[in-house]
Amino acid sequence: MGDDLAEVLYTEQQIQERLAELAGEIWRDYEGKDVLLVGVLKGAVMVMADLMRHLPGSVEMDWMAISSYGSGTKSSGVVRILKDLDTDITDRHVLIVEDIIDSGLTLSWTRSNLESRKPASLEIMTLLRKPDVVKVQIDVRYVGFDIPDEFVVGYGLDYDQQYRNLREIGLLAPHVYS
Numbered sequence: 001m002g003d004d005l006a007e008v009l010y011t012e013q014q015i016q017e018r019l020a021e022l023a024g025e026i027w028r029d030y031e032g033k034d035v036l037l038v039g040v041l042k043g044a045v046m047v048m049a050d051l052m053r054h055l056p057g058s059v060e061m062d063w064m065a066i067s068s069y070g071s072g073t074k075s076s077g078v079v080r081i082l083k084d085l086d087t088d089i090t091d092r093h094v095l096i097v098e099d100i101i102d103s104g105l106t107l108s109w110t111r112s113n114l115e116s117r118k119p120a121s122l123e124i125m126t127l128l129r130k131p132d133v134v135k136v137q138i139d140v141r142y143v144g145f146d147i148p149d150e151f152v153v154g155y156g157l158d159y160d161q162q163y164r165n166l167r168e169i170g171l172l173a174p175h176v177y178s
């Protein structure tokens with residue numbers, strides 16, 4: 001499976017170190033507040049599992065599944081909720097947890113959807129962010145790594161639903177596409 005990567009961008013250790021740093025920041029910022037982590041299925045499963053285990057105290061988590069219709073690897077901004085939150089987030093401190101922001105369309109839609117439920121606060125954490133996201137101007141409080149505009153897989157990120165279980169993040173080798 002690792003042979004299918006042309007290049008490793010972030011090793012398991014680099015990912016864990018960065019998540020530990022972000023967890024420290026998050027824990028300080030939310031001191032005295034009861035934070036609810038909201039993950040976006042399926043890509044965010046690894047980030048959620050590891051980020052929350054780097055936090056020194058207890059937190060709640062919930063999940064949303066959304067589908068965006070688009071051509072190929074780009075999303076279109078037309079979004080549908082496949083699974084909604086179980087939690088009423090009114091007056092809650094909500095932190096959205098994502099694996100990657102690419103065009104930003106998924107997250108700008110999700111953010112305004114959650115905003116309309118009147119949480120006490122709403123922030124975003126993403127492990128990876130691509131440069132195009134500046135176009136949609138979403139305010140992202142916590143970013144793991146800014147990456148170039150290349151198709152990345154592993155650590156929750158898929159190519160045709162595969163490679164989510166890689167421990168590292170990398171670029172797929174050309175032979176996989178053909």
Ligand code: PRP
Nearest residue numbers: 041042043075100101102103104105106
């Ligand atoms: C991927 C990724 C983000 C989104 C980012 O999810 O996990 O959620 O795309 O793209 P955008 O910024 O251009 O909207 P995907 O829709 O592939 O579903 P998945 O998480 O199940 O892989």
Ligand code: MN
Nearest residue numbers: 040041042043
């Ligand atoms: Mn996703």
Ligand code: MG
Nearest residue numbers: 043157158159
């Ligand atoms: Mg995907």
